[in-house]
Structure formats: structure tokens, C-alpha cells
Amino acid sequence: MLEQPGGDPTTGINAVGDDDLLRAVSQGDRGAFAVLMERHARSMLTLATRVTRNVDEADEIVQDAFLKVWKMAPHWQPDREAKFTTWLYRVVLNASLDVRRRARYTPLEDADDPIDANPGGLDLAVAHQRDRLVAQALDDIPDRQRAALSLHYYAEMSAPQAAKVMELTVPAVESLLVRGKRALRSALAKRGITGIGDVT
Amino acid sequence: MTELDIDSLMRRDAARFEVSSARADRLVAAVLARVPPPSRPRRSVAVLCLELLAPLTRLAVPMAAAAVLGVIVGQDLLAAQTSVRFAEMLTASSVDMTGL
Secondary structure (H helix, E strand, C coil): CCCCCCCCHHHHHHHCCHHHHHHHHHCCCHHHHHHHHHHHHHHHHHHHHHHHCCHHHHHHHHHHHHHHHHHHHHHCCCCCCCCHHHHHHHHHHHHHHHHHHHHCCCCHHHHCCCCCCCCCHHHHHHHHHHHHHHHHHHHHCCHHHHHHHHHHHHCCCCHHHHHHHHCCCHHHHHHHHHHHHHHHHHHHHHCCCCCHHHHC | CCHHHHHHHHHHHHHCCCCCHHHHHHHHHHHHHHCCCCCCCCCCHHHHHHHHHHHHHHHHHHHHHHHHHHHHHHCCHHHHHHHHHHHHHHHHHHHHHHCC
16 A cells, blocks of 8 residues: 555545556555545546536446556556546546437437426426537537537636647647637527527 | 627536535445456466475475385395495495505
8 A cells, every 4th residue: 555654644645646646556556546536536527427418427437447547557657648637537538528429319308307397397497408408519519629618618627738638739729619619609509599598 | 699608508507517526436436346356476387386296395205214214124124235335335444544
């Protein structure tokens, strides 16, 4: 088990960098692997859930990504490879977009929840409708624009951070964001949404 | 729809899918359950054979010694051979020592 000398061991291991944890993971240290996952599981699940809009698919994607981490840890070269989080975001984003691409051909109407007639049910129905329309509109825009928008809105990344994940330059990502927003606006307009009031 | 509207719509959309720490904990546990147990380092065939024979080697020397002793005593070889050997040794050593 990877430990830091002195003090609270929990504090110590939480202060250890990802690369050091990966080094311990490469020697079969399950404790270090658990710490590494605890550090990143929530953000990865958030991105996968927001992109796929499916909890089970998102869980599967993130589990597979972490199992990939376990397998590739012995071969990880911190000096040559990208930052670990950048790599992990890339794996989870690509897998999530793949799932979303496959789901595009599943009619969303089939999966609709029945509208709740109870107080608050209307708000829920509006939110559900907004979710459905945004998902359909995002499905209409080109892949790279959708990836840039996903990192920007769903992973709350700046353009330089998204550029690292997408292996592009910052101006290229900024351009994708501008074009992506424009494409999203016209995809929403095609569905009759021309103002924010239409979906609130 | 303005760019601010798009920002607002997307942020509201993102907020619908929050992840609880309990769900993240469950995922960590599920991954740990799927991780294969650590494999033991591979050993060479020679080391494996030695490990298998190790308990026998402890008995082999006493057993061999007992067998040899049994043959010597059983065939009454000890006295005759010893005297011959002693005679030879004495002769040889006497010649060596005295030069006669």
C-alpha cells in the first residue's frame, strides 16, 4: 500500500499525485487503485451520464475505463504520456459519444416516462421535454462540435482544457465551440425552439 | 435564441444529471470486484521441481545411509574389507613414511 511518512495516512495518500498512484497500481496495489478511482469516479460518471443520458450505460463506460487503467498502469509513462486525467476524460468522452451515436437511432418517444399528474409533475414533464429536445438537437450536430460542447458544458472545461482532451489547438476548440453553438441553435430552431421561453 | 440562451439551456440541461457520491462509491466497489486477484510471479520448471522434491531430499540422505549400512552389515563386508583396506593403507603409508 502506498503510504506517506507521518501524519494521517488518509491525508497522505490523498496528497499523492495520480502518477505516483499509477506507479503503485502497476505493482498490483488495490488500495492505491481505489484512491485513484475515488478521486475521479464522480467527475467521470457526471460526464458519461450527461452525454449518454443513461445511468446504466454511464456506469458501464466508467467501469470499463477504470479497468483499462488497471491493465495499462504497468505501461504508463508519466513523462511521455498526457496527464492522466486528460487521458481518462478522453476515454470516457469517446465511449460516451459512441453510445450516444448508437442511441440516436432508438426512437426517444419509446422511452418516455408517463407524465405525472401530481403537483410538480408538470415541471418534471417540461424538464423531460427539454432534455429530449436538447438530446435530439445535439445528435444533429457534427461529432467534433458535439465533443467540444460536451466537454465545455458537461465537464465544465475551459477551451485550453478541452483542447488537451481533444488533442487540438486552443483556437481549433474555440472555433468548434462557436460553430457548435450555432449548429445547436439551428437544430433547436428546427424543433420549434427559438427562445429560452419555449423550454422553460 | 442568443448565445446566452444556449448557455443557460445547456447549463440547466447539465444540472439535471448530477451524480451522488453514493453512486460513485458503488462504482468503485464494482470495479474492485471486477479486478482480477494479483497473480503470483511465475517460477522456472527447475525451481518448481526442487520445491516438489524438497520434502524428499530431507529423507534421502538418511535413507541412503541406512541402505548402505544394511548392505555392509548384512553381507558381512565391514570386517574383511576394513582389514584389507587397513593392511593396504598401512603398507602404503609405511613405504611412504619410511622409504623401505
